[in-house]
Amino acid sequence: MAQGQQAIRPPSDLQSVQSVLPPFDQHANSHSQPIDMTSVGAAYNLIDNIPTFMKELIAGGAAGGFAKTVVAPLERTKILYQTQYATFRSLGVTQTLLFIHRREGFLGFYRGNGAGVVRIVPYAALHFMAYEQYRRLIVDNWPDWTPPGALVDLMAGSLAGGTAVLCTYPLDLVRTTLAYQEGGSLCGCSMAVCASIAILMVRDPTRSFQAYTGIRDVFYKVVKANGVRGLYGGIGPTLCGIVPYAGLKFFVYERLKGCLSDEQQNNVFMKLACGAAAGMVGQTFTYPLDVVRRQMQVQAVGFSNQKYKGTLDGLVAITKAHGVKQLFAGLSINYIKLVPSVAIGFAAYDIVKSWLRVPSREGSRKERTS
Numbered sequence: 246m247a248q249g250q251q252a253i254r255p256p257s258d259l260q261s262v263q264s265v266l267p268p269f270d271q272h273a274n275s276h277s278q279p280i281d282m283t284s285v286g287a288a289y290n291l292i293d294n295i296p297t298f299m300k301e302l303i304a305g306g307a308a309g310g311f312a313k314t315v316v317a318p319l320e321r322t323k324i325l326y327q328t329q330y331a332t333f334r335s336l337g338v339t340q341t342l343l344f345i346h347r348r349e350g351f352l353g354f355y356r357g358n359g360a361g362v363v364r365i366v367p368y369a370a371l372h373f374m375a376y377e378q379y380r381r382l383i384v385d386n387w388p389d390w391t392p393p394g395a396l397v398d399l400m401a402g403s404l405a406g407g408t409a410v411l412c413t414y415p416l417d418l419v420r421t422t423l424a425y426q427e428g429g430s431l432c433g434c435s436m437a438v439c440a441s442i443a444i445l446m447v448r449d450p451t452r453s454f455q456a457y458t459g460i461r462d463v464f465y466k467v468v469k470a471n472g473v474r475g476l477y478g479g480i481g482p483t484l485c486g487i488v489p490y491a492g493l494k495f496f497v498y499e500r501l502k503g504c505l506s507d508e509q510q511n512n513v514f515m516k517l518a519c520g521a522a523a524g525m526v527g528q529t530f531t532y533p534l535d536v537v538r539r540q541m542q543v544q545a546v547g548f549s550n551q552k553y554k555g556t557l558d559g560l561v562a563i564t565k566a567h568g569v570k571q572l573f574a575g576l577s578i579n580y581i582k583l584v585p586s587v588a589i590g591f592a593a594y595d596i597v598k599s600w601l602r603v604p605s606r607e608g609s610r611k612e613r614t615s
Contacts, residue, residue, distance in 0.1 A: 292602055300601040301374040308593035309369020310362050312586045317361065318342060318354035319582035323575045338578050357423035360460050364416030368409050373594055375405035376495060380606070399496040406491025410483055415476035417483070419463045421539060479541030482556040486534030490527045498523035498591055516592040524587030528579060533560060533572035535579075 313320070322341050345353045380401035387393045410417075457463045467475045501519040502510055509515045528535075537559035553559035563571050 295601070297603060298374055298378060300598065300603045301377050302370040304594050304597035304601060304603065305373030306366040306370035307597050308373070308590045309365040311593050312369075312589040313361055313365040314355075314358065315589060316582045316586045317358040318345075319578060320361065320586075321345070321354060321357060323578045323582055338581070357420055360416065360420040360423050360463075363460065364413055364420050368413040368416070369590065371412055372405050372409040372491070375408045376401050376491075377606075379404045395496060395500055398499045399492040401492075402495030403488045403492030405495075406487040407484055409491075410480075410487050414480055414483060415464070418467070418476055418478060419460050422457055422463050423460070479538045482534045482538040482541060482559065485556050486531045486538060490531040493527035493530060494523045494587065496523075497526050513592055513596070516595055517588040520588035520591035521584040523591070524583040525580060528583050529576075532576050532579065536572055536574060537563065 322338060322345070325341065342354070349356065380397060383397050383401055384393050387397070457466065464476070471478075498519050501522060502516070505515055505519075534556065537553070537556055540559060540563070541553055553562060560572065
C-alpha cells in the first residue's frame, strides 16, 4: 500500500455507519418518507379481499376495451363491407381505409368506436366472468364417475356468450348504427349522417331516412319508433351465432394452452397465438350468422328496404340475391381484425387476472381428478 494511504475497513457497528453518512440520512429524511410495509401489506390485503367474480369482471372489461380500441379501424371497415355498401366492396380493404381517412380524417377510423367501447367493456366483463362462473359450476357438479374434459369449456363458453349478449345487445345495435353512417358533409348535418343520407337517397330518392347523431339519439329514436323491442332487432341470429362461437373460442383457446408447457403458458406471444387461432376457428364456422345479424340491425334502424322474418329467412334471402359468397362478405378483413382482437383480449385478460391475483382454476376439487 502506498505511503500515506490507510486501509478502508468497515465499521464495527450500525451506529458507526450512520455517523459516516449523516448528510445522506438528513437529505433522505427531509425529502422522502420511509416505506411503510404496513401500507403495502394493506394494499395486498385489499386486492385479496376483492371477490373473485369482481376481479374477473375488472379483468374482462379492461381486456375487452383495450382490444376493441386497437382494432377499431378494421372493425368499421368490416361493418361497411357487411352492410352492402357497393362503393366500399369495390374499393377493397386498403383503399377503403384510405377513403375513410380522406373523407373524415384520422378520427373517422374511430367513428362509432365510443359506442363500441361502451358496449364491449360490460360485454367482455360479463363474458369472461360468466365463463369462469359457469365453468366452476359445471366442474363442481360433474358426475364423479368421469373427469370433466374439453366439453366443459365448450359448454361454459356458450352459456357465457349467450348471457353477455342478452345483457348488452342494445349497445351493439347502437354501435352498428353509428358505424354504418359514412362520413361526408351536406345540409349542415354531421358528416356521418349527411353522407349516409346522400348515398342512400341516390338508390331510393322517395325514401325517408333516419339520422342519428349519437348514442343517446339512437336509443331515443329507435325506442320511440319501435318500442324497447326495437333495441333487440337481430337478437335471434346474434344468439344463434354467439353461442357456438363463444363456445368454440374458449374451447380452442383452453385446449391449445393445455398443450403448452408451464413456461410457454406464461409467454405473452404464445397466449396471443392461441387466442388468434381460437378466434379464427370460431369465426369461420359462425360468420354467416354475423352477416345476417348486421343486416337485421340495419333493417331495424331504417337503413334497409330488405325485410327478413328471421335468421333462416335472412340466410336464404341473402343467398338467393347475392349468392353464398355474400354470406362471407368481409370475412377476410374479419380475420385481419379478429386475429389481434381475440388474441389481445385473451392475453390481456390472463395478464390482468395475474395482477389481481385471481385464484387458479386448478383449485377445483373435481378438476384435480381430471
